[in-house]
Amino acid sequence: MLHPSTIGVITRSLAFASMAVGIMPAVALAVALAATTAQGFDETKYPDWSGQWRRPPGVSIQWDPTKPLGRGQQAPLTAEYQALFEASLADQAKGGQGEDARFTCIPPGMPRIMTIVWPAEFVILPKITYVNFENHMPRRIYTDGRSFPTNEEPSLMGYSIGQWLDTDGDGRYDTLEVETRNLKGPRTFETTGLPMHKDNKTIVKERITLDKGDPDILLDEITTIDNALTRPWTVIKKYRRYRDFIWVENNCAEGNAHVGIGKENYMLSADGLLMPARKNQAPPDLRYFQQR
Amino acid sequence: MLDRNSIGFIAMVLMLGAAVSGAWVADVRAWDDTLYPDLKGQWRVVGGPMRFDPNKPWGPGQEAPLTAEYQAIFEANLKAQAVGGQGTTPTYTCLSPGMPRVTNGYGQIEFVVTPETTHVLVQHIHDNRRIFTDGRTWPADLEPSFLGYSIGKWVDNDRDGRYHQLEVETRHFKGPRAFDSSGIPLHNDNQTIVKERIFIDKSDRDLLHNEVTVTDNALTRPWTVSKRYRREPDRQPFWREVNCAENNNHVEIGKENYMLSADGLLMPTRKDQPAPDLRYFVQSKK
Numbered sequence: 057m058l059h060p061s062t063i064g065v066i067t068r069s070l071a072f073a074s075m076a077v078g079i080m081p082a083v084a085l086a087v088a089l090a091a092t093t094a095q096g097f098d099e100t101k102y103p104d105w106s107g108q109w110r111r112p113p114g115v116s117i118q119w120d121p122t123k124p125l126g127r128g129q130q131a132p133l134t135a136e137y138q139a140l141f142e143a144s145l146a147d148q149a150k151g152g153q154g155e156d157a158r159f160t161c162i163p164p165g166m167p168r169i170m171t172i173v174w175p176a177e178f179v180i181l182p183k184i185t186y187v188n189f190e191n192h193m194p195r196r197i198y199t200d201g202r203s204f205p206t207n208e209e210p211s212l213m214g215y216s217i218g219q220w221l222d223t224d225g226d227g228r229y230d231t232l233e234v235e236t237r238n239l240k241g242p243r244t245f246e247t248t249g250l251p252m253h254k255d256n257k258t259i260v261k262e263r264i265t266l267d268k269g270d271p272d273i274l275l276d277e278i279t280t281i282d283n284a285l286t287r288p289w290t291v292i293k294k295y296r297r298y299r300d301f302i303w304v305e306n307n308c309a310e311g312n313a314h315v316g317i318g319k320e321n322y323m324l325s326a327d328g329l330l331m332p333a334r335k336n337q338a339p340p341d342l343r344y345f346q347q348r
Numbered sequence: 349m350l351d352r353n354s355i356g357f358i359a360m361v362l363m364l365g366a367a368v369s370g371a372w373v374a375d376v377r378a379w380d381d382t383l384y385p386d387l388k389g390q391w392r393v394v395g396g397p398m399r400f401d402p403n404k405p406w407g408p409g410q411e412a413p414l415t416a417e418y419q420a421i422f423e424a425n426l427k428a429q430a431v432g433g434q435g436t437t438p439t440y441t442c443l444s445p446g447m448p449r450v451t452n453g454y455g456q457i458e459f460v461v462t463p464e465t466t467h468v469l470v471q472h473i474h475d476n477r478r479i480f481t482d483g484r485t486w487p488a489d490l491e492p493s494f495l496g497y498s499i500g501k502w503v504d505n506d507r508d509g510r511y512h513q514l515e516v517e518t519r520h521f522k523g524p525r526a527f528d529s530s531g532i533p534l535h536n537d538n539q540t541i542v543k544e545r546i547f548i549d550k551s552d553r554d555l556l557h558n559e560v561t562v563t564d565n566a567l568t569r570p571w572t573v574s575k576r577y578r579r580e581p582d583r584q585p586f587w588r589e590v591n592c593a594e595n596n597n598h599v600e601i602g603k604e605n606y607m608l609s610a611d612g613l614l615m616p617t618r619k620d621q622p623a624p625d626l627r628y629f630v631q632s633k634k
Contacts, residue, residue, distance in 0.1 A: 096380035161442060161593035179460060179467065186460060188467065191474050193589065202584060211589035303478060305493035308593070309442035315599060318612030328602030331628035338629070344615035345623035 097182055102220070102229050103266055105178040108301035109274055112294050117173050119245040120291040126248040137251050137284035144249030151334030153314075153321050155249030157242045160316050161308035163192045165212030165243040166236050167260045167278050172295055174306050178274075185218060185232060191306035197234050210240035210256065223265075234262040245280075253283035272297040379463045384502065384511050385548050387461055390585035391556055391577035393453025400452060400527035401573040407530035418533050418566035425531035432618030434598075434605055436531040438524040441600050442473060442592035446494030446525040447518050448542045448562050450475045451575055455590055466500060466514060473592045479516050492522035492538060513547040527562075535565035554579035 111121075118125040126145060133141060144154030153159050163169065174190040183200035197218040204215060214236040220229035239258045244250055252258055259281040267273035276293040313324045314333075317340045325331045330340070395402030404410050407426060414422055425435030434440050445454070455472030464482040479500040490497055496518040502511035521538040534540055541563040549555035556579070561572040597608045601624045609615045614624070 096378065096382055098378045100378050160596075162591050179462065181460070181462075186467070186469075188469075188476060189474075193471060193474060194469055194476065196587065205586075208586055209588065212591065213589060302487075302490070304491065305444070305474075305495060307442075307444050307474065307494070309473075315601065317599065317608065317614050324601065325628060329625050329628055330601050332630075336630065339626045340614050340624075342614060342623045342626075344609060344613055346620065 099180065100228070102180045104271070105180060105266070105274060107297045107299050108175045108177060108303070109172060109295035109297055110175045111172055112273075112296045115294070117171055117247060119168070119171065119250060121293060122291075125246060126250070129246070129248075129250060131245065131250055132286045132289055133251075133284055134286055137253065140251050141249065144251065148249065151332075151337070153249075153333075155242070155244050155251045156247050157244075158247065159312075159314035159321060161312055162242075163212050165241075166195075166214045166216075166239060166258070167262075167280055168243060168245055169195070169213065170262070170276055170278060170293055171246070172293070175298075175301070175303070176295070177303075190304060191308055197232070199232075204237055208238060210238045212240060212243060214239040214258075214260070231263055231265040234260075234264065236260040236262075251284055252280075255283055258282045267294075272299075381461070382510070384461045386553070387459035387548070387556070389458070389583060390580040390587070391453075391457040391459070392580065393457075394555075394576040394578050397452050397454040398529045400449070400532060402452075402575055403573070406528070407532075410528070410530070410532060412527065412532045413568045413571055414532070414566055415568055418535065421533050422531065425533065429531060432616075432621075434531075436524065436533045437526045437529055439529075439592075440596075440598040440605060442596055443524075444473055444475050444494040446521065446523075447477075447496045447498075447540070448560055449525060449527055450477065450495065451544070451558055451560050452528060453575065453577060456585070456587060457577060458587075471587055472590045479514070481514070486519065490520050492520045494522060494525060496521045496540075496542070513545055516542075516544040516546065518542040518544075533566055534562075537565055540564045549576075554581075 115121045120129050123129050147154040177188040179186040185197040187195040195213055197216040199218045215238040216234050216236040218232050218234040221231040222229050223231050237259055239256050241256050243252050261279045263277040265275055274295040279288050279290040281288045315322045321333050322330050323333050399406050401410050428435040439445050455470045458469040460467040466479040468477040477495055479498040481500045497520040498516050498518040500514050500516040503513045504511050519541055521540050523538050525534045543561045545559040547557050556577040558575040561570050563570045599606045606614050607617050
C-alpha cells in the first residue's frame with residue numbers, strides 16, 4: 057500500500073512528465089492513478105497569494121492610503137453625513153470616540169477590515185477563499201457560483217461572493233472579483249469616524265490581484281457604494297507579502313483601557329480606576345449602588 | 349514515510365520526465381485534497397458547550413483530577429460565581445478562552461485543510477487556530493498565547509493510502525485560562541500541553557471525534573475527554589457572526605466586574621458590591 061504522501065508525489069511526478077514531454081506512458085499512468093485518487097485541487101490554476109500580507113511600510117490606517125486621515129480623505133460624503141463626520145471629529149478632539157465604535161473591540165467590518173491594520177492571510181480553495189485576520193473572525197468569499205441569500209442575518213463583515221477571472225487568457229486565474237452585501241452597523245471607513253450610512257445598504261466591490269511588476273504586492277481595488285456618499289468611492293489598497301513571518305495572537309479586549317457605559321466612553325487609569333476621557337466629563341450614574 | 353519501492357518508482361518517473369524534457373516544470377503547487385478526510389462543512393458540538401467533558405455534569409460533576417491546591421482554587425471560584433462574580437473564568441471581558449477550552453465547541457466550527465496548515469475556524473471572538481502540518485519543529489523563541497502553538501501530523505492508521513486522523517500537540521500558552529465556564533482552573537505556570545486525536549467516525553461521516561488529553565500542573569494526571577462534533581446537513585451553512593464585544597454587558601473596572609443595566613447604567617453584580625472609585629472625576633470631589 058502506498059502512503060498518501062507518496063501517491064501525491066507520484067501523481068505530481070507523472071504530471072511533470074506528461075506536461076513536459078507529452079509522453080503517453082506517463083499520461084496513461086497518471087490517468088490510472090487519478091482513478092484511485094479522484095479529482096485533486098489544482099492550486100496551480102490559482103494565483104499564489106500565500107504568506108502574510110501587511111500594509112506596506114509608510115502606509116498608515118487611513119481609508120484611501122494615498123491621502124491623509126480625516127478631512128484629507130476628501131470623502132464624497134453627502135451634506136448630511138459630512139455634518140455627522142464634522143461632529144465626530146469635534147467629539148474626538150475633546151477626547152470622545154465620535155462615530156468610531158471600535159474602542160469597544162467590535163470588529164471594523166467591511167470595507168474597513170481591508171485596511172489590514174494587522175496582518176492577514178489568504179487561503180484559496182476552489183469554492184471559497186478565506187481572508188484570515190489576526191484579530192477578527194475570517195471573511196469567507198464564496199466562489200462556488202452561489203447567489204446572495206435572501207433571508208440571512210446581516211453582519212459587520214457582510215456576505216461576500218467572488219468570481220475568479222483569467223484576465224490575460226493564460227489559462228490561470230489572476231484576479232478575484234468580490235461583491236459584499238448584507239451588512240450591519242455601526243461601521244466607519246477609518247478611525248476618524250468617517251461614516252457610512254446607518255441604513256447599512258452598503259455594497260462593496262473588490263478586484264484583488266497581484267501587482268504585475270511585483271508578485272509580493274497585492275492590490276485590492278475597493279469600490280464602496282453607500283448612501284452616505286454622493287458617488288461610488290474607489291480606493292486602491294496595497295499589501296506587501298512577508299514570506300518569513302509569525303502569527304501573533306491579537307486580543308483587542310486584552311488590555312483595552314476603554315470602558316463604554318451607556319453612551320459614554322471612559323478610560324481606565326494605570327491604577328485601574330475609572331477616569332474621564334474628556335475634560336469635565338460627568339461620572340457614571342451610580343444609582344443602582346447602595347449609597348454609603 | 350516512503351518505502352523503497354515507492355522511492356524507486358518516483359525516481360524512475362522523475363528521471364523519465366527530466367531526461368526527455370531536459371527541464372523541470374516550475375510550478376508544483378498542485379496537491380491532492382482527496383488524500384485527506386472530508387472535513388468540509390459546519391460542525392457543532394454534541395452535548396453542552398459549557399462543559400469540558402461533555403459526558404459529565406457541569407462544575408464539580410466534571411470530577412476534574414485537580415491537585416489539592418487547585419481544587420481549593422476551583423471551589424473558591426464556585427463560591428465567587430454563586431454570589432455573582434466570575435471566579436477564575438476570564439472570558440466575560442471577551443478574552444479568548446484559549447486552549448483547550450476552545451475545543452468545547454461554544455461556536456460553530458469549520459476545518460480548512462491544506463497540506464501545510466489545518467485551520468480551525470471558530471465563530472466566536474477570534475479563536476481561530478492554525479495547526480501546522482508542514483513538518484516544522486517547535487519554535488525556540490515564541491510569544492505565548494491563549495490558543496498556543498499547534499503542530500499536527502496526518503496519520504493513515506489503516507494504511508489504505510488516505511489520511512484518517514490528525515494528531516495535534518499544542519504548547520506555548522499564556523493565561524488566564526479555564527477548562528470551561530465553571531472556572532475549572534489550569535495552572536498559573538501555563539506549562540499546559542494539549543494532545544488531540546481528530547478523526548471522523550468510521551460508521552458516520554457526519555460525526556467528528558476529538559480525543560483531547562490535557563497535561564497540566566494543576567492536574568494530578570493527564571485528563572482525557574472525548575468530544576464529538578456533528579456536521580450540519582446544510583452544505584451552504586449560515587455562519588453567525590459572534591462578536592463578543594457587541595452587547596457585552598460585563599464591565600471590568602480594576603479588579604471588580606460590574607454589569608450594565610438595560611438602561612445603560614452601571615450596576616453591581618453581587619450584593620453590597622461597592623461602587624467604583626470616582627476620584628478622578630471632578631464631581632466626585634464635592
